Amino acid sequence: MKINKYEDISQIDREAKKDYIDRHSAFIHCENNAKKGEKFKVKVKVGDKFQHPDDPDHYISWVQLWNGEKMFAQANFTEGALGNSPGNLEVDFYIVSQKNLKLIAHAFCTKHGLWQSNEIIVEVTE
Numbered sequence: 001m002k003i004n005k006y007e008d009i010s011q012i013d014r015e016a017k018k019d020y021i022d023r024h025s026a027f028i029h030c031e032n033n034a035k036k037g038e039k040f041k042v043k044v045k046v047g048d049k050f051q052h053p054d055d056p057d058h059y060i061s062w063v064q065l066w067n068g069e070k071m072f073a074q075a076n077f078t079e080g081a082l083g084n085s086p087g088n089l090e091v092d093f094y095i096v097s098q099k100n101l102k103l104i105a106h107a108f109c110t111k112h113g114l115w116q117s118n119e120i121i122v123e124v125t126e
């Protein structure tokens with residue numbers, strides 16, 4: 001399966017392309033530091049400046065959170081979860097780690113495939 005990787009939309013000229021990339025991309029929102037063995041919140045939001053449709057034949061059906069090569073978690077959605085209107089799908093994951101994290105999120109659109117976020121490094125300390 002082709003993986004679409006996030007591109008900085010400020011570097012892209014065409015408005016339609018900015019919208020297309022932004023609304024499909026997963027964005028990770030979390031602190032840069034976590035405490036060893038303690039609950040740590042990682043928010044994954046799909047789209048930043050643009051909203052994705054929530055139509056019966058076109059919606060974001062899942063979001064995954066990865067640590068390097070390992071998948072931590074996946075949240076599944078059906079069409080209509082965002083009220084059949086455009087929006088930014090959002091999931092809060094709570095994880096616990098003993099070691100530094102290299103977080104990546106994936107979002108899957110039923111029409112436009114798999115999209116990968118930028119990588120976020122989280123330092124885990126005592």
Ligand SMILES: [Fe+2]
Pocket residue numbers: 024052058059109110111112
């Ligand atoms: Fe799409």
